[in-house]
Amino acid sequence: MALFCLAQQRVQAAAQRAVPPPASAFTIPTAQLIQPAELNRLLHTHGVEKPLILQVGSRMMFTQAHIPGAEYVGPASQADGVEQLRARVASLPRTAFIVVYCGCCPWNRCPNVGPAYSLLHDMRFTRVKVLYLAENFGDDWANKGFPVEGGQ
Amino acid sequence: MLGSTLRRTLIAGFVAASLAASAAPAGSAAENLLDKKAPQFTLTGFNGQTLRLSGFRGKVILLNFWATWCAPCQAEMPVFAAWQHQFAPRGFQVIGISMDDDAAPARRLVERLKLNYPSALGDARLAARYGGVLGLPLTFLIDRDGVVRARFQGETDVKKIKSRVNALLTEP
Numbered sequence: 132m133a134l135f136c137l138a139q140q141r142v143q144a145a146a147q148r149a150v151p152p153p154a155s156a157f158t159i160p161t162a163q164l165i166q167p168a169e170l171n172r173l174l175h176t177h178g179v180e181k182p183l184i185l186q187v188g189s190r191m192m193f194t195q196a197h198i199p200g201a202e203y204v205g206p207a208s209q210a211d212g213v214e215q216l217r218a219r220v221a222s223l224p225r226t227a228f229i230v231v232y233c234g235c236c237p238w239n240r241c242p243n244v245g246p247a248y249s250l251l252h253d254m255r256f257t258r259v260k261v262l263y264l265a266e267n268f269g270d271d272w273a274n275k276g277f278p279v280e281g282g283q
Numbered sequence: 284m285l286g287s288t289l290r291r292t293l294i295a296g297f298v299a300a301s302l303a304a305s306a307a308p309a310g311s312a313a314e315n316l317l318d319k320k321a322p323q324f325t326l327t328g329f330n331g332q333t334l335r336l337s338g339f340r341g342k343v344i345l346l347n348f349w350a351t352w353c354a355p356c357q358a359e360m361p362v363f364a365a366w367q368h369q370f371a372p373r374g375f376q377v378i379g380i381s382m383d384d385d386a387a388p389a390r391r392l393v394e395r396l397k398l399n400y401p402s403a404l405g406d407a408r409l410a411a412r413y414g415g416v417l418g419l420p421l422t423f424l425i426d427r428d429g430v431v432r433a434r435f436q437g438e439t440d441v442k443k444i445k446s447r448v449n450a451l452l453t454e455p
Contacts, residue, residue, distance in 0.1 A: 190384045194407045240354045266437050267418020
């Protein structure tokens with residue numbers, strides 16, 4: 132009986148840690164999107180609150196270029212990425228201003244921003260924005276002249 | 284021998300410098316590759332063999348950057364495999380460069396799709412030399428003289444790519 136209960140607890144714990152069902156980027160409410168120009172303006176405006184910026188996609192792309200100050204979390208379409216995102220924000224107040232972005236693929240094909248938004252929403256964060264990158268990070272951010280930095 | 288931290292810093296600096304050039308709204312580094320010699324590279328393919336761009340000199344090359352997390356890439360890859368079969372006698376060669384963070388899932392996909400062309404794991408340094416791979420899929424067409432003649436970024440109608448391949452194959 133004790134063994135059964137232990138197994139059941141482990142199954143429940145695993146289920147709680149499981150990757151959320153794949154969520155399309157289209158599931159993100161429009162009101163929660165932030166346009167590249169708007170984020171860029173925010174980053175360059177003195178005296179306003181700066182968001183915590185989290186990249187929830189590929190490390191290879193993050194290493195090449197990312198938004199200055201952004202932190203690499205990992206692909207939110209994968210279990211490890213979800214866990215890292217959860218761990219990174221766990222201790223933050225639910226009113227923290229967070230921007231997540233990926234830009235790996237065209238918006239409707241991105242496997243990462245939907246699950247990332249979904250997780251933060253489920254964790255009751257109230258000020259989450261998702262950077263809208265219609266085509267990819269290169270076309271919609273770097274090649275627009277918005278700032279990037281390289282490195283890990 | 285460079286320490287790994289120093290090496291990473293140098294690579295990051297190299298990548299950042301390359302991207303600084305590509306940050307201009309027009310004439311990005313990637314676009315500037317057009318009509319220029321394709322950057323050379325030597326990698327170890329997922330099949331364990333050396334994959335050297337210069338080894339395909341004289342052929343029309345379709346250089347495709349892909350990743351396992353890129354759905355449109357996976358839609359294109361079987362098409363490219365079919366073209367490899369169809370156009371190989373005319374001097375056509377597909378080369379795949381995975382932009383995955385780890386080799387294992389990429390190798391598994393190559394095996395699952397039974398790709399008939401060589402693929403290897405790329406890195407940030409190679410990506411920078413091709414103008415930065417900051418979105419997938421990304422495909423370059425390189426002519427028989429080793430010159431980059433076309434660049435297709437994002438989900439592209441494969442008919443457009445095929446038309447350019449055909450045109451390059453008919454060039455003397």
